[in-house]
Amino acid sequence: MSEQLFKVTIDNITIEVPAGTTILNAARKIGGDVTPPAMCYYSKLEGSGGKCRTCLVEVSKGSEKDPRPMPKLVASCRTTVMDGMEVKSATSPKVLDARAGVVEMLLINHPLDCPICDQAGECHLQDLSYEHGKNGTRYEFQRRTFHKVDLGDKIQLHMTRCILCYRCVFTADQLTETREHGVLDRGDHAQIATFIQKNLQNDFIGNVIDVCPVGALTDKTFRFKNRVWFTKPVDAHRNCSNPKCCGEVQLWMRGDEVFRVTARKDEWGEVKEASNGKTGWICNECRFDKKHTNDWVIEGPSHVNRHSVISQGHYEHLEKPQEFLPELMHRQPRLLMDIHSASEVNKPDIELSEIKGPAHSTDFNK
Amino acid sequence: MGRKLLLEKAHVEGIRTYDVYRREGGYRSVEKALKTMSPDAIVEEVKKSGLRGRGGAGFPAGMKWSFIAKPEGVPRHLVCNADESEPGTFKDRYLMEFIPHLLIEGLIVSSFALGSNDTYIYIRGEYAWIVDILEQAITEAKNNGWLGKNILGSGFDCNIHVQRGAGAYICGEETALIESLEGKRGNPRIKPPFPAIKGLWGRPTVVNNVETLAAVVPIINEGGEEYAKIGVGKSTGTKLISACGNINKPGVYEIDMTISVEEFIYSDEYCGGIANGKRLKACIPGGSSVPILPANLLLKTAKGETRYMNYESLSDGGFATGSMMGSGGFIVFDEDQCVVKNTYTLARFYRHESCGQCSPCREGTGWMEKILWNIETGKGKSSDIDLLWDIQRRIEGNTICPLGDAAAWPVAAAIRHFRDEFEWHVANPQESQLRNFGLAHYADDIHVPATV
Numbered sequence: 001m002s003e004q005l006f007k008v009t010i011d012n013i014t015i016e017v018p019a020g021t022t023i024l025n026a027a028r029k030i031g032g033d034v035t036p037p038a039m040c041y042y043s044k045l046e047g048s049g050g051k052c053r054t055c056l057v058e059v060s061k062g063s064e065k066d067p068r069p070m071p072k073l074v075a076s077c078r079t080t081v082m083d084g085m086e087v088k089s090a091t092s093p094k095v096l097d098a099r100a101g102v103v104e105m106l107l108i109n110h111p112l113d114c115p116i117c118d119q120a121g122e123c124h125l126q127d128l129s130y131e132h133g134k135n136g137t138r139y140e141f142q143r144r145t146f147h148k149v150d151l152g153d154k155i156q157l158h159m160t161r162c163i164l165c166y167r168c169v170f171t172a173d174q175l176t177e178t179r180e181h182g183v184l185d186r187g188d189h190a191q192i193a194t195f196i197q198k199n200l201q202n203d204f205i206g207n208v209i210d211v212c213p214v215g216a217l218t219d220k221t222f223r224f225k226n227r228v229w230f231t232k233p234v235d236a237h238r239n240c241s242n243p244k245c246c247g248e249v250q251l252w253m254r255g256d257e258v259f260r261v262t263a264r265k266d267e268w269g270e271v272k273e274a275s276n277g278k279t280g281w282i283c284n285e286c287r288f289d290k291k292h293t294n295d296w297v298i299e300g301p302s303h304v305n306r307h308s309v310i311s312q313g314h315y316e317h318l319e320k321p322q323e324f325l326p327e328l329m330h331r332q333p334r335l336l337m338d339i340h341s342a343s344e345v346n347k348p349d350i351e352l353s354e355i356k357g358p359a360h361s362t363d364f365n366k
Numbered sequence: 367m368g369r370k371l372l373l374e375k376a377h378v379e380g381i382r383t384y385d386v387y388r389r390e391g392g393y394r395s396v397e398k399a400l401k402t403m404s405p406d407a408i409v410e411e412v413k414k415s416g417l418r419g420r421g422g423a424g425f426p427a428g429m430k431w432s433f434i435a436k437p438e439g440v441p442r443h444l445v446c447n448a449d450e451s452e453p454g455t456f457k458d459r460y461l462m463e464f465i466p467h468l469l470i471e472g473l474i475v476s477s478f479a480l481g482s483n484d485t486y487i488y489i490r491g492e493y494a495w496i497v498d499i500l501e502q503a504i505t506e507a508k509n510n511g512w513l514g515k516n517i518l519g520s521g522f523d524c525n526i527h528v529q530r531g532a533g534a535y536i537c538g539e540e541t542a543l544i545e546s547l548e549g550k551r552g553n554p555r556i557k558p559p560f561p562a563i564k565g566l567w568g569r570p571t572v573v574n575n576v577e578t579l580a581a582v583v584p585i586i587n588e589g590g591e592e593y594a595k596i597g598v599g600k601s602t603g604t605k606l607i608s609a610c611g612n613i614n615k616p617g618v619y620e621i622d623m624t625i626s627v628e629e630f631i632y633s634d635e636y637c638g639g640i641a642n643g644k645r646l647k648a649c650i651p652g653g654s655s656v657p658i659l660p661a662n663l664l665l666k667t668a669k670g671e672t673r674y675m676n677y678e679s680l681s682d683g684g685f686a687t688g689s690m691m692g693s694g695g696f697i698v699f700d701e702d703q704c705v706v707k708n709t710y711t712l713a714r715f716y717r718h719e720s721c722g723q724c725s726p727c728r729e730g731t732g733w734m735e736k737i738l739w740n741i742e743t744g745k746g747k748s749s750d751i752d753l754l755w756d757i758q759r760r761i762e763g764n765t766i767c768p769l770g771d772a773a774a775w776p777v778a779a780a781i782r783h784f785r786d787e788f789e790w791h792v793a794n795p796q797e798s799q800l801r802n803f804g805l806a807h808y809a810d811d812i813h814v815p816a817t818v
């Protein structure tokens with residue numbers, strides 16, 4: 001079947017895309033500011049999208065055949081282009097207003113605990129609020145809180161941070177044999193849960209961490225070990241014995257230490273295609289258990305967009321300065337203090353996320 | 367006295383049983399349809415009748431039926447929406463409880479028209495006892511050859527299955543209903559595709575309200591054109607209204623849509639006036655989702671004309687000065703009722719019933735509830751009123767399903783028409799806890815600018 005091409009104009013930029021392409025994917029082809037933010041759509045997960053409403057756009061002309069504008073803003077991730085369609089994203093005041101509204105809604109119950117959240121630095125909600133949000137909040141009520149839940153010994157669920165994008169549910173559904181978790185209850189009291197707290201034990205379940213746009217699902221083997229922007233991502237691979245696993249990963253390293261292993265991500269924050277042409281999901285063994293450089297064949301530093309906070313280490317094309325101290329002193333310098341051990345001063349046993357509202361000294365003197 | 371087509375026989379002794387129902391002329395429409403009409407001819411008849419969906423949106427039923435896709439070899443389904451969970455609406459319950467065979471009869475004819483061999487009734491979980499009534503009626507119909515294989519020798523097979531919901535308002539939304547019927551979580555689907563193309567188990571499906579499907583019986587018996595003669599304009603036939611609130615005679619009334627709102631509230635044939643000799647303050651004419659109107663705009667349109675109980679007249683003036691027929695849940699408020707409290711109650715309902723898929727509805731409904739609670743309990747600020755307006759504005763139109771709109775509209779309408787009352791609550795935090803704002807000027811004549 002020869003591919004039919006449709007002409008679509010987004011923010012006055014015209015491109016041709018195959019019939020069946022969504023507005024969002026057409027906009028991603030153009031790139032830059034015209035691309036609507038997308039918090040729930042995930043091109044590798046069937047059925048995803050349509051929920052978060054951050055990707056709303058205005059269709060000012062339906063198509064060449066039927067030029068009528070669409071009456072409401074539409075979710076660009078779930079609306080396919082028509083020939084001659086004209087779309088307004090960043091150029092529509094209506095869209096910008098609705099988007100700011102969605103950002104506000106997503107944040108009213110978010111704990112904003114970025115300083116203690118492992119996702120900080122690679123969190124899509126942070127990026128979204130930074131670009132489309134406003135300073136301050138009009139929300140004057142207690143934020144909704146949930147207890148943290150351990151889903152097995154490798155994954156932690158921080159429901160308080162969840163934006164209910166459903167990505168992890170689709171991932172578990174589509175990647176693993178059995179889905180053991182889902183959405184419980186409804187409305188603003190809905191939650192991701194296993195119902196009866198139990199392990200998520202599937203050999204691919206670790207991928208839910210990679211699809212989670214926020215810090216709701218985090219890797220317990222990396223928990224509080226480091227800030228992502230202090231670690232440097234390095235592309236690496238191994239010959240994984242699991243036939244479904246591509247074995248192509250990113251190692252997040254500091255010095256020679258591997259802090260974390262994740263799948264490789266593209267510029268939209270989605271798991272990339274692997275060299276075998278399939279989506280590069282990785283198995284739990286590669287993710288959680290292979291934390292030594294000699295487990296891996298290192299390919300070299302991953303390319304990181306220079307606007308990302310992760311690029312602040314400027315490690316690409318970096319020349320390592322000569323170590324001169326050992327030469328000078330004829331021994332290794334002695335460390336005065338191990339900065340990686342936790343201090344008791346701040347009472348680490350107090351659960352910060354369960355403190356409602358700002359923390360006070362009284363919270364720590366209990 | 368208006369004509370009754372649905373409830374005329376509802377109080378005949380024993381009408382719930384097959385024998386009495388049949389003796390009173392029941393199942394004639396099935397005989398007529400299956401023996402003398404083609405499915406297309408039935409659809410044509412329903413189109414001619416002008417029947418509009420009675421579930422809330424008022425979409426022409428015949429048109430909806432004609433959209434159903436007919437791919438070769440793929441089964442099609444008719445689903446009867448008996449989820450009826452909108453606050454103020456209880457007409458379907460009445461119909462199913464008192465005259466269940468009328469629904470079954472309508473379902474058989476409609477299933478034949480649409481080619482549905484397996485038809486489902488999705489019924490609100492709380493209507494547990496009605497499930498038994500319906501199943502009894504289905505068994506009787508089957509035993510008498512109106513259901514099952516080769517009905518009346520026409521070659522048409524049909525079975526009706528009753529499925530109970532589990533207590534979620536959102537499962538009344540047709541795509542959430544379909545998900546729930548498939549055994550999944552009742553989240554509305556993203557449209558398109560519409561159910562007429564891909565519905566239950568991916569098959570072409572029509573979802574209609576109980577009353578809509580029951581109305582097919584008189585349409586087939588009397589002919590679409592005869593049916594269309596009742597009523598006025600695009601509001602043809604009769605409509606069930608469930609009236610409640612501060613009226614003398616709450617209940618379910620079948621009206622032909624030519625009577626005025628004033629007559630409906632005050633005449634002894636219907637609501638019998640406001641209870642306890644009080645005065646009318648406000649009314650939600652079509653179920654909790656539609657805009658509330660103050661007394662003056664309820665009885666007369668902004669142009670000063672009489673408002674009637676029909677689709678067009680109730681929505682005259684748009685949302686600025688009108689409301690909607692909705693699902694026919696007619697809620698009347700007397701002068702002692704507090705609009706702020708009522709708005710809070712509705713907001714609480716929608717927060718509880720949002721499915722939580724889309725962020726504006728999930729978060730916005732909860733936010734509105736909290737602000738309204740503050741205003742209601744004397745802790746509100748004047749900026750809260752504008753904030754409420756802003757929140758509802760950003761929910762409306764930006765969500766997957768109309769529940770978002772349904773949550774936004776009551777708040778918007780209450781602020782639009784009763785802003786004084788909100789402001790009074792904010793300005794008088796103590797007094798507002800002790801007494802009500804009262805009728806104020808809400809029943810005063812509206813000044814209508816003279817037209818040249």
Ligand SMILES: Cc1cc2nc3c(=O)[nH]c(=O)nc-3n(C[C@H](O)[C@H](O)[C@H](O)COP(=O)(O)O)c2cc1C
Pocket residue numbers: 418419420421422423424425427447448449450451452535536537538539540541573574575576578579767768769772
């Ligand atoms: C939140 C929500 C709840 C609804 N609940 C009901 C209901 O309880 N009963 C009903 O008949 N329609 C309900 N509807 C409307 C249905 O989606 C659908 O439009 C209707 O069943 C179509 O039937 P009709 O064309 O015969 O009116 C609801 C819609 C929404 C958005």
Ligand code: SF4
Pocket residue numbers: 161162163164165166167168169192208211212213214216217
């Ligand atoms: S836990 Fe993460 S991936 Fe799952 S629904 Fe919440 S935000 Fe989305």
Ligand code: SF4
Pocket residue numbers: 536553554719720721722723724725727728765766767768769770771
């Ligand atoms: S509008 Fe509300 S009820 Fe409807 S899909 Fe969205 S969250 Fe669910």
Ligand code: FES
Pocket residue numbers: 037038039040041049050051052053054055056075076077078
């Ligand atoms: S990305 Fe389109 S609605 Fe979430």
